[in-house]
Amino acid sequence: MASQGSIALRHGLSPARRDRCARMREVAGFLLLMLAGLTVAALESQACADDKSPAPVVTKKTVGPKTDFPQVAQINQQIRAQWEASKIAPSPAASDGEWCRRAFLDVLGRIPTVDELKQFMDDPVRERKTRLVDRLLGEDYVEDYARNWTTLWTNILIGRSGGTERRSLVNREGLQQALRRSFQRNTPYDKLVFDLVGATGVSKPGEEGFNGFVNFLAGNLEENGVQATAKTSQIFLGLQIQCTQCHNHPFNDWKQNQFWEMNAFFRQARALRHFANGRQIESVELVNQDFSGENNKPEEAVLFYEQRNGLQKVALPVFVDGSKLKSDSGYVRDVDRRTELAGLVVGSDYLAKALVNRLWAHFLGYGFTKPIDDMGPHNPPSHPELLDALATEFKTRSYNQKELMRWILLSEPYALSSRVGPRNKKDDPALGEKPLFSRFYLRQMPAEELYESLLVATEAQNTQTSYEKRESTKHDWLKQFVVAFGTDDNEESTTFNGTIPQTLMMMNGDLIKKATSVEKGGFLHRVSSDPKMNNAAKINYLYLAALARKPTAQEIGLANELLLLRKGDPIAALQDVWWAVLNSNEFILNH
Amino acid sequence: MSQFARPRGMTRRHFLEHLAAASALALPAMSFTGALAAHADDLKKRHKAAILLWMGGGPATIDIWDLKPGAPTGGTFKPIATSGNEQICEHLPLMAKQMEHLAIVRSMSTREADHNRGRYYLHTGYVPNPNIEHPGYGSVISHMLAEQTKQLHLDIPPFVAVGGGSVGPGFLGMTYAPFVVNSDGNVRNLPGMEKGHGEVDADRLAQRMQTLASLEKSFVKQDRGQSAIDHANVLDRTVSLMTSKQMEAFKVSKESEAVRDRYGKNSFGRGCLMARRLVEQGVPFVEVDLNGWDTHSNNFKTLADTKLPELDKAMSALVSDLKERGLLEDTAIIWMGEFGRTPRVNGNSGRDHWARSWSIVLGGAGMKGGIAVGKTNADGTEVETEPYAAQDVMATVCKALGISLDTTFTSRSGRPMKIANGGKVIKELFA
Incomplete structure (x- = not known):
């Protein structure tokens, strides 16, 4: 018996299959919608400071979402001022799928489910980001x-x-x-x-x-x-x-x-x-x-x-x-x-500044100072005026952390791609430069986020255990990565830091074995036996669940070949794809 | 055309070649041949290595290597004679027999008395700087000995840290990051790879790796920065590790009961034994951590009852074992913590952090043993001779390993950095 999926996948989706592929159709508009998002404008940039500089490098329009928050405008303006002073241009906007994934990771500590991603993409382009931020900081997600x-x-x-x-x-x-x-x-x-x-x-x-x-x-x-x-x-x-x-x-x-x-x-x-x-x-x-x-x-x-x-x-x-x-x-x-x-x-005035610096670093990958908790005249911040302004606003708004998060989430720097652009190569804080936030700096999920994201990706987050039981199971798993130094200041480090022990866990660990299990009732089994999806839709579903994007043509081709190799056992092919996706840099890096 | 190789009836060697083909970065340096080549055997006997015994918490060296009997600061321990010219603490009787091979540097004087800063400084030779991450010992030395490692066909990461976190590779990059393992020798999540990978057979793993490599490559190509490249890189090294017979070197349980007894059946003892096995296999740098020296209270009881007996057994076994196997001539041993402890004994019979005058121990790799370098004053509060600091120790170890002190690294931002921060060699050790 020929596997239907292997044929369908080879050339992407045949028109006949498309009708049966509801989920895929819903996300087919990703690219177009993303491009539309680029044109959203909110703010005029400052005049170019130096006439002799090369043609204006910063486009006048922000790629950040449209909002009325003056605090967002302030962030965008101050960040842009430094781009201009440094004669760099920011990276283009991240795709909406990427943006959605990072917002979930940074606010809730986990990636979005396929349904949550769909809900986001179903909103009108101009409002989907503000609406998602409202949801993430609102009652729905309070737990x-x-x-x-x-x-x-x-x-x-x-x-x-x-x-x-x-x-x-x-x-x-x-x-x-x-x-x-x-x-x-x-x-x-x-x-x-x-x-x-x-x-x-x-x-x-x-x-x-x-x-x-x-x-x-x-x-x-x-x-x-x-x-x-x-x-x-x-x-x-x-x-x-x-x-x-x-x-x-x-x-x-x-x-x-x-x-x-x-x-x-x-x-x-x-x-x-x-x-x-x-x-x-x-x-x-x-x-x-x-x-x-x-x-x-x-x-x-x-x-x-x-x-x-x-x-x-x-x-x-x-x-x-x-x-x-x-x-x-x-x-x-x-x-x-x-x-x-x-x-x-x-x-104290230090209180608001220290928290602003901490949250900024949480969402943007680097703080205004490095390290974030060593501020003072000996360690001047990268954007002193912005730090002061946000601290004042935060204090004025009664130290409401969710408000501060909202401003950062809706800002332009948060909306940028993590790809290095042609005009911002030098903006690399990993090289010791002060961060200019002209792109989204890649960072690895901490072990806690990885754990929660795996639960979400495998749709196992809502199992019937108590909060305490669930947290203690997680903590038992996390312990393997903690190295405590036993000193009076309780210093510790983690081996979940992108080195070999982490990779070994991702390739062979029990958590991954569970996540890629084909047992009846498990995630892969449910996807595999879903009568509403053909093989192509199933592969799509896996990519959306883990990476918040559809597979490329080449990736579909590879999956297709795996289906051929596992002829008669399509769930095994799904398992191989799923294992590879979960082990990829794209999965574990917040991008 | 199929993107997957036909893996039917594949032998192990074939399998490894397929994995190599699936490399996430297609690194040319990937080696799956193992240390079997005949020419590697010669090199193996003469290769350079270093073992850092890291005493986390800051050991009271005034009670261990530089006693002040009779002084108000002297504490309760008595000095004993050794096979060298130095005297050491009475609670190190086994070490006393090995001191002919080791030198005590009693004139350490540093300025960092905070654990974090001290650990960074002693590991790197640089004080912490927000704009740059300096590489630690293991990264510097494994980087400098990379050519030797390549000739030895080493699959194991060249910098292994047993039981601790050590200090990272800084601008030298993830290739030289410490591979942190527990001293029990079981590398977590490492399946026995001889006939496949847990429930997944070799063919299938190779195909999975090819799928994964394709994902990795396309993400790296999108130019999103170093973390993406590092991930692919570590993936390759992990696969190489998973398929290597050299992983046997981690298994201290393969040693005889007598040998394990000699080192001590505790975490530090097993760690030191593992260090010897790893050095034999060609690993150029091993760090073994012994924590618990932060004795703000009950200093003397803690040292006499637990820390010193544990140290005595493991370290003396390591030195003598390396000597017997002819490895000590090429293997440097460094014993140190982040700082010493206050000469003044506090109200809890403890000693607090003290960086101004303290000791470390060096030996092997041609460094002169049986001597004490430098001198502190009668109550141990001041160094009376030429003071030495972290960068000087590092320079000395580099010299012993034949690493040129004219080496200059370029940080990723293009800043030139002298190896060992331009420290001066402790010349008494090469007289």
Whole structure:
């Protein structure tokens, strides 16, 4: 018996087959629609600065979606100004399929399903991007959104290994519960930070006095809270002051006294261990207790630190901007140092800037500074005015993270192709240049996104397990890639970094075996036995599911040959194609 | 015309050729022949290599290699005599017998006392810089010894990191990235490839690879930047690994009970044994990590009860084993962490981070053993002789391996970078 698919595929779709290929028809307009999207205009560019420069290199019209947000216009204008100053022209617009895929990855931490892609393409060209952003940030996806940002912030706050060791003081699940609730409600960012820095309560869900936020600081209070000081400054203020613990910073303005003055805010904090059956730590209670001072004078409770020359100095709480407390007392009833600190952190100008820089880097691949959490005069940002303007807007809009995300998602730089254009070769931050955002910088999905994307690609994301069970299965899988260094600052690295262990997992790992399984009821089996699709449509479906695009003629040709080789066993051919697609650079790279 | 080769009745060799044809980048350097060629045997005996024993967390070298008995900073350990001229800690009795082969550099003085920065600096010879990523030891040395590696027909990545993350290849690119493995010798997700690939037979894997190669190539051709090329590149190297008999080198379980005992049946012991097996196979650089030196509290108990006994057994076995096999003459050994620890003992019987005066250990590859280079003052707080820093250690190791210190790399942005940051050779080691 001749395989119908092998014939149909050889020359793409025969007219006769086309009628039976509903899904394919729906996406057949991809290219035309994409071209139409290019003409959408929103903004006039600035005049060309230098008359002697070659013909104007930046087209006047933005390729970003049409919106009325002044913040988007501001991004586009400031980014364009630097293109012009650097005499480069941006890459063309990404295809709408690519744009849709990256928006799903960056907002929800996973690729779109075939149905979601279809819904996007079914919207009118001029509105599909704004509509998708509305959906992604709206009620429909509130659970997916909360899951993704909980994952991201858990890793920022306690790392991938935080709370996973046997004797850890950190309850990972506790932190995740608290974060998840925040992201479900879109809690303003300043409120979230206040909750984290000022938290008191019990670490473990279900226990009396539970407050999951305590798990950020619970594991960082040993050695007089040195790590709590360093991490609070780095994560929320974008300031790396940890090196000044021992000496003045060699190449920025931070002085050793500033580290210890920040540290003095943490000296009332205590992580009390609650034990169960002997020595097993059951939970931790984060409390503020009177600090009598290293001078044993609670009414003026100072700490001592040693300068490199051996001189001993004293420190009282002083915030990085010079703000002091109304009292130097170590008694909590006089002054609660950590609550004061939380107030100073969220009142600080650094707060909005650091978050803008973090989110910009999340969506565009590079921040305005590198690294994103080491800002200051020693490390000037690539777009200082834009950073300031976005920080001001973010603050004005009550620290609403979803608003900030919306502006970035709808901006022109986010809409650009990842292909290098003829006039922007030099815009390559990987070479140490400051990023100009004239193209979308390729980046690899982190392990968490890969995992979630595989679930989506194989339509296994909505299985009937509880949230906790699902998250813990994921975490067990993720553990294989984490290398913890066992140092006091809980440093770690990942082997899911584009090297051989990752490739071996993608080629041979259990997760891929499952994703490419041909078992009855599994994804490939469902696609393969779908009576509404012929072989060509099935191959199409696989490409859309993984790559958000249709296969090329050459790819169809190859799939066709596989079908011939597996004559009588078409699901085996689908499996081979699926394996190859999932292993491709195009799948694992956010482009 | 079919784009797939006809794989019916294919032998293993044929299969490998088909895979080579399916290379995602069609790299000419791909080699599937294994280290079987006769001419490789000569080279194998004389090839250069280095093993870095990385002491993550920053070891208290004042309690290990440069004791200050009687000083207020001296701690509780006593020094013992060794087969060399140096004295070392009493908790390293096995190492004491090997010190004739090793030199202690007691005049290390650096400025990075943060774990992350210190690790970067000691691995690269450069302080962290936001605009450039410098290559670490393993990448620099495996890059410089690439010609030797090629002649050895090495399928294993030339830079293996056992049990740790090490520091990446920076501008040298993914070819020289560390291959991170666990010390148990089972490379995760690596199927036994002799007769195919798990449930998928060799023919089918070859066809899958061809389909994949086509996807990779067209994405790379779209000029989207280095990550796409890197992915294709790593794919090729992974396939080459999956089909290589050399992977046996990772299997420390193939060693006799006695040998495994000698190294110590713990993670670091197995890692050191694996390092020896890998160097024998021709791998030019192996890093083995021993973490847990960040002893802010209970420094002395931690060292005496766990860290030092573990180190003593594994490191002494490695040095003596390399010596017995005639490999020590060509294999450099580097023992170091990101910094030392404060001479002053803190309130928790611990020592904190300290970069100003500390020690490292070097040996093998022709470096002079049995000596201590440099000197610290009576309480260990100052270096009294010419100070050495990370780049000097790197320059010294390069010299020992016959790598020219006139080498200049060009970073991907075109910036020239002197190998080992222009560090000075520790001349006492070549007297």
